[in-house]
Amino acid sequence: MNPGMDRRAFLGWALGGSLSLSLRPLAGLGSLGSLSGGDSNFLVILNLAGGNDGLNSFPPLHLPLYRERRPRVHLGPEECLAPKLGTKPAPRRFHPSLAQLARRFEAGQMAILQKVGYPKPNLSHFVSEDIWSLGLRHAPKGKKKGWIARLMDAHLPDPRMVLGIGTGQKLDFQGGRQVPFLVSSKTEIGVPTDTLHPLVSRYIFEHQKADLQRLRLPPGALSEVAKVQKLAFASVEETRKQLARYVSNVVYPKSRLGQDLRLAARFLCTGFPTRLVYTQLGGFDHHRDQGRHQGRQADLLRDVDQSLHAFLRDLEAHGLLDRALVLVVSEFGRRNYDNGSLGTDHGEGNDLWVLGKSVRPGFLGPDLETKDLQGENLPYALDFRRVYAQALQRHLHLDPKPVFPEEPEAALDLPFLR
Amino acid sequence: MSPGNGRRTLSESGVMRMRSYWATGLLILLAACGGDKGDAGPHKDAAQAPSLRESSLAPIGRPLRMAEKRHFLRRTHWGVTPEDLAELDKLGLDAYLDWMLSAKAPQGIEDRAARLIVDPRWPRPEELSAYWLAWMVRTPNPFREVLAFFWHDHFAVSQVVLGERNRHYMLEHVRLLRREALGNVKKLFKAVARDPAMLVFLDGIRSTKDAPNENFAREFWELFSLGVDRGYTQKEIEEAARAFTGYKEVVEEVEAKGAKGGRRALARVVYDPALHDGGLKEIFGKKAAFDSDGVVELTFAERDVGSFLAAKLLRRFVRSDPPQALVKALGRAFVEEGWEMRPVLRRLFRSEAFYSEAAQRPLLKSPIEYAVGFVRSTGLEPPLLVLDGALEVLGERPTFPPSVKGWPRGRAWLSPQAVLERGKFVNACATARASQRDRGIGVTNLLPSRRARSVPGIVDHLIELLELSPQPAVRAEWVHFLSVSLQPKGVGIQETPDPFDWADPRHLDERLRNLVVWMAQDPSYFIK
Numbered sequence: 001m002n003p004g005m006d007r008r009a010f011l012g013w014a015l016g017g018s019l020s021l022s023l024r025p026l027a028g029l030g031s032l033g034s035l036s037g038g039d040s041n042f043l044v045i046l047n048l049a050g051g052n053d054g055l056n057s058f059p060p061l062h063l064p065l066y067r068e069r070r071p072r073v074h075l076g077p078e079e080c081l082a083p084k085l086g087t088k089p090a091p092r093r094f095h096p097s098l099a100q101l102a103r104r105f106e107a108g109q110m111a112i113l114q115k116v117g118y119p120k121p122n123l124s125h126f127v128s129e130d131i132w133s134l135g136l137r138h139a140p141k142g143k144k145k146g147w148i149a150r151l152m153d154a155h156l157p158d159p160r161m162v163l164g165i166g167t168g169q170k171l172d173f174q175g176g177r178q179v180p181f182l183v184s185s186k187t188e189i190g191v192p193t194d195t196l197h198p199l200v201s202r203y204i205f206e207h208q209k210a211d212l213q214r215l216r217l218p219p220g221a222l223s224e225v226a227k228v229q230k231l232a233f234a235s236v237e238e239t240r241k242q243l244a245r246y247v248s249n250v251v252y253p254k255s256r257l258g259q260d261l262r263l264a265a266r267f268l269c270t271g272f273p274t275r276l277v278y279t280q281l282g283g284f285d286h287h288r289d290q291g292r293h294q295g296r297q298a299d300l301l302r303d304v305d306q307s308l309h310a311f312l313r314d315l316e317a318h319g320l321l322d323r324a325l326v327l328v329v330s331e332f333g334r335r336n337y338d339n340g341s342l343g344t345d346h347g348e349g350n351d352l353w354v355l356g357k358s359v360r361p362g363f364l365g366p367d368l369e370t371k372d373l374q375g376e377n378l379p380y381a382l383d384f385r386r387v388y389a390q391a392l393q394r395h396l397h398l399d400p401k402p403v404f405p406e407e408p409e410a411a412l413d414l415p416f417l418r
Numbered sequence: 419m420s421p422g423n424g425r426r427t428l429s430e431s432g433v434m435r436m437r438s439y440w441a442t443g444l445l446i447l448l449a450a451c452g453g454d455k456g457d458a459g460p461h462k463d464a465a466q467a468p469s470l471r472e473s474s475l476a477p478i479g480r481p482l483r484m485a486e487k488r489h490f491l492r493r494t495h496w497g498v499t500p501e502d503l504a505e506l507d508k509l510g511l512d513a514y515l516d517w518m519l520s521a522k523a524p525q526g527i528e529d530r531a532a533r534l535i536v537d538p539r540w541p542r543p544e545e546l547s548a549y550w551l552a553w554m555v556r557t558p559n560p561f562r563e564v565l566a567f568f569w570h571d572h573f574a575v576s577q578v579v580l581g582e583r584n585r586h587y588m589l590e591h592v593r594l595l596r597r598e599a600l601g602n603v604k605k606l607f608k609a610v611a612r613d614p615a616m617l618v619f620l621d622g623i624r625s626t627k628d629a630p631n632e633n634f635a636r637e638f639w640e641l642f643s644l645g646v647d648r649g650y651t652q653k654e655i656e657e658a659a660r661a662f663t664g665y666k667e668v669v670e671e672v673e674a675k676g677a678k679g680g681r682r683a684l685a686r687v688v689y690d691p692a693l694h695d696g697g698l699k700e701i702f703g704k705k706a707a708f709d710s711d712g713v714v715e716l717t718f719a720e721r722d723v724g725s726f727l728a729a730k731l732l733r734r735f736v737r738s739d740p741p742q743a744l745v746k747a748l749g750r751a752f753v754e755e756g757w758e759m760r761p762v763l764r765r766l767f768r769s770e771a772f773y774s775e776a777a778q779r780p781l782l783k784s785p786i787e788y789a790v791g792f793v794r795s796t797g798l799e800p801p802l803l804v805l806d807g808a809l810e811v812l813g814e815r816p817t818f819p820p821s822v823k824g825w826p827r828g829r830a831w832l833s834p835q836a837v838l839e840r841g842k843f844v845n846a847c848a849t850a851r852a853s854q855r856d857r858g859i860g861v862t863n864l865l866p867s868r869r870a871r872s873v874p875g876i877v878d879h880l881i882e883l884l885e886l887s888p889q890p891a892v893r894a895e896w897v898h899f900l901s902v903s904l905q906p907k908g909v910g911i912q913e914t915p916d917p918f919d920w921a922d923p924r925h926l927d928e929r930l931r932n933l934v935v936w937m938a939q940d941p942s943y944f945i946k
Contacts, residue, residue, distance in 0.1 A: 044554055049821075066577070066780075080437070105839065118439055122634075122646075122647075123636075123652070124640055124646045125821070125823075126640075126641075126646065164833070168820075168833070169829060169830040169832060170830070174829065174830070179515070179832075179833075179834065181833075181834060182834070182836070183835045184813075184833060184835055184836075184839075187811065187835075187839060187842075188810045189838070190842070191838060191842075192841040192842045192844070192845035192846075192935060193845070194845060194849045196849065196851075196928075197928060197932065199904055200928070200932050201932070203844075203899075203904055204899075204932065204936045206911075207936075208936065211889070211891070211895070217941075220779065221781060221782050221944075221945050222780060222942060222944075223945040224782070224829055224832060225782070225837070225945065226941040228832045228833065228836075228837055229834075229939075229941060231839050232834035232837050232838050236834070236838060282821065287621045287624075287632075287633040288621040288624040288631060288633075295832070304857070320753055330647070339631060339632075340626075340628065340629020341621055341625060341629055341631045342624070343621070343631070344631055345631075346636075372437050390667030
């Protein structure tokens with residue numbers, strides 16, 4: 001370690017240069033402060049990238065128009081699941097791939113928020129995804145700052161409080177003062193080691209770590225690199241040791257999503273101070289051969305169902321389920337009618353799924369009606385930014401104002417939490 | 419760095435003279451324009467010159483300085499080698515560009531790369547990426563691969579949508595990009611629009627007269643030629659989708675050789691006139707029976723494709739925030755040069771803008787630039803599957819772009835785990851001792867010429883080879899590292915003076931290789 005570097009200066013960089021004294025006490029485990037996660041709630045966001053088809057995920061069989069508009073890409077009553085909430089059958093059915101989630105639904109742990117979106121929908125994946133990532137109604141000119149970056153700057157001063165898994169640094173994370181903690185389940189966290197000469201590797205590592213802390217650079221690409229390296233080198237050993245403590249009987253799917261969620265569980269269950277997990281699964285852009293109760297969408301939904309099921313069971317086994325809230329989002333829904341290549345094109349409004357023990361279960365928001373299916377796309381009734389803001393306020397107990405400044409105070413248009 | 423030779427000093431003073439002529443001329447002109455402005459003229463000139471320069475495609479008109487040569491090579495090559503630099507020195511920029519933009523791809527490399535694919539009719543996923551990586555690592559002219567990869571990022575087709583029977587489309591796709599990268603842009607666009615891998619990727623093989631699919635038509639304008647919502651409507655997407663129809667996939671059972679033997683399914687894409695919608699379409703106010711080539715022609719004629727491609731080229735090769743005037747100028751160059759890449763690139767790489775101060779501000783290397791560059795500079799080639807695996811972990815594996823929009827750029831690559839993974843990759847290269855010994859790969863590139871054989875000489879050679887700008891204290895640690903041996907002592911490490919011995923293969927295989935791993939993780943190795 002560099003003797004000239006005291007804890008305060010050290011913290012200074014870890015927090016992106018601005019030392020805040022209002023931090024939790026940093027006793028104990030080492031350079032980045034305590035790893036006791038405490039008993040704070042956390043939020044998990046799963047993004048189904050490409051635009052998941054909400055209408056076939058939760059078929060509105062009560063509307064004959066659903067079948068008429070999708071002569072080749074619809075599900076029939078015999079193929080769907082019909083979970084009950086109490087004694088009441090749900091207004092929409094479940095895709096048969098979502099069997100575990102249907103059980104959670106019956107257990108009162110799942111809500112489906114209907115017709116979520118934003119005004120003036122854009123049918124481009126990339127524009128729509130950026131709108132979700134930015135979380136602002138009026139995009140500022142110049143450098144963009146994603147909503148997670150704003151959340152970190154306002155409320156989550158330790159970089160390890162936000163965990164991005166397998167996403168690269170999406171716009172959501174960009175533009176803030178801090179380095180987000182992005183990890184991948186494709187590899188174990190660790191430092192380069194020459195297996196013939198581990199001692200030499202350790203020597204080099206110690207020097208790199210100390211050199212990075214001494215380094216002072218003017219703003220620019222070089223200092224961006226150094227900032228990320230500083231965090232990496234300062235946290236890697238501790239992170240590795242901490243993750244090694246993870247013990248679980250839960251078997252996750254071998255899929256990328258299964259492994260990503262397992263990695264999230266390793267962080268959450270070993271006491272990292274994680275407050276937000278962001279992960280995604282791609283491949284939902286089914287312009288052709290979408291399938292029905294079986295096929296391409298069915299395979300992806302099954303992966304989502306089983307991976308989330310394993311994750312939630314794991315959290316439960318570790319006594320963490322009470323603190324969890326999972327939001328499953330997608331940049332847009334799909335066209336009301338099928339397209340002739342046995343697929344569906346880009347749409348607008350969509351469902352947003354919420355899982356956790358504190359949700360108000362059921363299909364929430366305005367129910368789908370015949371007129372919703374008459375147009376090209378489902379309309380939107382609830383702005384996704386209000387869903388995020390409500391999750392921040394009611395679940396994380398954080399003031400949403402600095403993160404979503406355009407959302408009105410206490411905008412609980414649709415309370416989905418108990 | 420070698421001390422300046424007489425030739426360069428001479429030519430640079432020549433440049434000085436030319437520049438002062440130019441400045442004097444400008445002064446006279448300004449004085450003639452308005453005597454009452456007094457010394458506002460030169461002052462204003464000083465303020466405007468850089469911004470004019472950084473938007474100008476005018477030739478730089480003088481031999482490049484050393485820093486500019488390095489800048490040029492860093493941006494156009496993956497990993498600068500001393501040979502590249504010597505060649506550029508010898509030929510000068512113009513002759514070097516002649517070679518770089520037209521060099522034939524050596525057949526020997528193609529033969530070796532193609533041997534990585536056991537059966538090109540049914541290639542395996544990792545064989546396809548390894549095939550291209552072999553080219554990237556071994557080619558004498560990396561620019562063709564750099565530019566082909568630029569197009570791969572542009573028309574970002576992934577082989578994840580392909581299966582056993584049609585994965586060979588990806589091999590054809592990679593070969594198409596590599597063949598046409600330096601050719602005519604319109605020709606490339608037309609070829610991509612009927613390329614089997616693209617037709618599968620964006621659903622063209624399921625798009626027919628009776629049921630046109632808008633996926634390719636939308637991305638054709640949004641991502642490939644115009645930019646989102648720039649000059650087209652949803653209605654026009656539907657019209658263009660009709661124009662792109664006519665292709666289908668047919669599958670045959672063919673005789674297979676080798677272990678799997680027997681008969682195997684093999685797919686190919688064919689044009690079927692019965693599936694093509696030959697009717698009138700109305701696009702951009704023109705009504706005609708457009709087909710696929712017709713939409714390409716129409717788009718290039720009626721809309722500003724040049725600026726869109728120019729902005730992307732500039733962000734890749736010049737700077738993340740290209741000024742609008744430069745985008746427009748390079749966009750016009752595409753039109754003036756008849757959409758030929760070679761003259762457009764020649765203008766760019768000889769321009770004032772390319773060598774302006776703003777253009778020389780560092781950009782972050784993407785994983786492939788970092789990894790392939792490291793292998794090329796140091797010669798420490800790992801087994802190609804190791805390189806392929808590392809790029810998968812780092813997120814930039816060829817033939818597997820994350821979406822049709824291509825890969826992220828710049829800071830999006832930075833994360834704590836990603837920087838450690840880059841270190842793991844260089845470690846894997848530098849410590850693949852046994853496999854490299856078998857392939858006759860040694861540490862020769864890492865050692866300076868005989869004249870500079872001192873310990874600081876080695877370090878400075880490596881600093882130059884990897885183009886690093888380390889802190890002085892860090893350089894001193896590197897020199898020190900070569901001169902000690904390390905032993906465990908309690909929980910710590912003890913250093914004992916132990917001079918570097920040139921004749922000791924262990925020193926070369928241990929200290930030198932480990933030092934390279936250390937150096938390639940210096941922050942300055944992450945920028946270009």
